[in-house]
Amino acid sequence: MKKDENKHQRYLRKLEREKYAVRIGQWSILVVFLALWQYTTDRNILDSFIFSSPKRVLNTIVTLGSSRILWEHTAITFLETIVSFFLTTIVCIFMAVLLWWQKVLSDILEPYLVLLNALPKSALAPLLIVWLGTGMNTIVVAGMSVAIFGSIIQLYTCFREVDCEKEMLIYTLGGNRRQVLTKVILPGSVPGIISNMKVNVGLCLVGVVIGEFLAAKRGLGYMIIYGSQVYKLDWVMTAIILLMVMAMFFYVSIDKMSKKL
């Protein structure tokens, strides 16, 4: 008996060790990367004017951060992404329900959805500027345009894959089509909807940054374009790093939220 306990504890310790090994591996990649970046720029192997360096990025964050400009850019991009993400999610669920409800409609619209999904959205951005101006609307729509078409197709597929015997069960219990939707299709698709949201939030961020490249006077996308034009590559690097942190934040938030459900 005692021997078995030891065995089990050894097994648990092994699991624990493996978990730490993964964490250490993940952090050490970051640390090694930053250290190499700093070292090579310090020794002038890489030109720190073009490649920036961790120290210079940190300096930029401190100097720009104290004047609030940096946080304004970050907040704008954050807000635009959130808005376009929420609108995308709502529109996609609504459209997927509509297509599920009217199969004929989905057959009619399918080639258009596939076509619009395949279209490079950056090609649309100049048009959006002409149509909607250079304000926040354009940026939000640009963000939505990247995610929305693929997401509708994916959600609709997810709805159709729900076991049709479960649909039949609702009918045998005296339910109608609306109840099939609310009791089976929607609750049964929650995992699909969540994974769809995880992809969408990233795509919305991509769309927002594309929009900011072309149209905006504010936001991290604007900061990247401006920085590269005036050769302030510290700004560009800082903006890129902030975008990474933001993407990470969105992903983790949705993941946390889905685990609570």
Place this chain on the structure above:
Amino acid sequence: MVAVSIDQVSYSYHSVSAETVALQDISFQVSPGEFLAIVGPSGCGKSTLLALICGLLKPDKGTISFYDEAGISKTNIGYMLQKDNLFEWRTVYRNVILGLEINHCLTEEKKEKIDRMLVNYGLKDFEEKRPSELSGGMRQRAALIRTLAMEPDLLLLDEPFSALDYQTRIEVADDIGRIIRQEGKTAILVTHDLSEAISMADRIVVLSKRPARVKKIMEVNLSVPEKSPLAARSAPEFQGYFNTLWKELKSDEERRE
């Protein structure tokens, strides 16, 4: 007395390439409180027949009537499908009340009845669990309670045990057979398992291969004191009925070959 009468019912499926006749001139009757089994080769249209009785499909020809004396109308037919179809996103309790929730009739009285059934059928301790935490037999019992909660007068069972392993299958059939007799329900069981049909039913309707027709209707009288499916299997007449049914189905195959 007749509870359900099926008169010369025919039904065909349509696909792009062809029209397939599934059922042809099917006629039989079920008495109140009777347990009727329908057997036939797989794919012969047994499930289609149940879908017609339930009203999910409309017959091309013929009529299916329910008699009021037995209190059966289309609205209180309980249907058990092959799989238990419990929803993983609901607890066992919320699965069991699904039908009542859909029909907006979740009264205190019904809740008490469900509670009693959960206790009687050994699921009370599991009502807050997810379906995946239950054994196959427990899941099937939960599905039965979900059906019985609607207080159906007619139960349609579409091979409800076919997804279970052999041992569980006999136990659950025994369980469910007993529950249905206790509650005094009229039931129609579709199966391709001959032993299951003989051990559970009062009468057996044998269907032919597609297009399905009624080949034979056979009464089952077993000399066991209490007709539970498990006891029935050791009745002296059991083997005789089995052989008769086997020959019926076999002759059908040979004629076609």
